[in-house]
Amino acid sequence: MRLSPTENLILELLRENSRRSLTEIADIVGLSRPTVKYHVDKLIESKVISRFTIEVDTTQVDSVTGTRAMFDLQLKRNTCSIVYASIQRWSEVVSAWSLTGDTDMRILLEAANLSILEELRDRLSRHPEVLTVTTSVILKSWREKT
Template sequence: MRDLDDTDLNILRLLLEDASRTYSDIAELVGVSPPTVSDRIDRLRSMGIIRRFTIDVDTDKLADGVAVLAEVDLCPTVDDEVLDRFAGLEAVDHAYLTADSRVVLKANVPRGEVRDLLADAVELDLVENYEVSLLSADRWEPQVADPDAPEGTEQPVVR
């Protein structure tokens, strides 16, 4: 896994639990100095492993509408920026592009306005088909796995 050691993996796990942790807090938990944590985080950022620090907001509680999972089949000729356009829509929480030009979205939209959401991102004549499912719940919890651990093994933070 890209030359990461246990300290790197533990720093990542701690940041996934709470990205607002201080370097001092992380250092104490993983047994290194705060400057070491700073250096490690800078290296993880330069490697592209840490892309940004953010918060996890339940947008379904902020918006009027319904949570949906939309799967959109697009023409193979659709441009490469289509994912960015979908991801940039205010109603979209998560957007994924598959190798076969399918976009999968988790969004919160007013009832009956999925076509309007699609039209905000792409010409509708590029949409070959789409399916929409109402979501009753969702959960997003990224994990950092130890590359040497057996598959399916939980990876706790070493403290």
């Protein structure tokens, strides 16, 4: 997709601060709030913007909010794309990978508490393509890069 100069400027402003309001962006770029909303919605629909996020300085907090876990999946056959399609809208999914070796797929999730992770694990284990799910709760993160 070819971006207009306005869309490039909006993207740059959101890269600097993804929590920036549409009103603030509109003031900076000199457009109305509805026009900026139209451009942002267009960027989301065309998948130029895939998600809004924040960066956390882990030296300033004891831990990232929530409980994190890795789900290692063994599948009945090579169907990672089918499994991923069924979980891609889960807000708790942080990352997902297809792997070589005994584990076919690894999923990193972050939820508010263990009971939510347990419910997601149960849902995933009932997926028709999933053979086994092994869960590893993350106790502490020493270093993370995005």
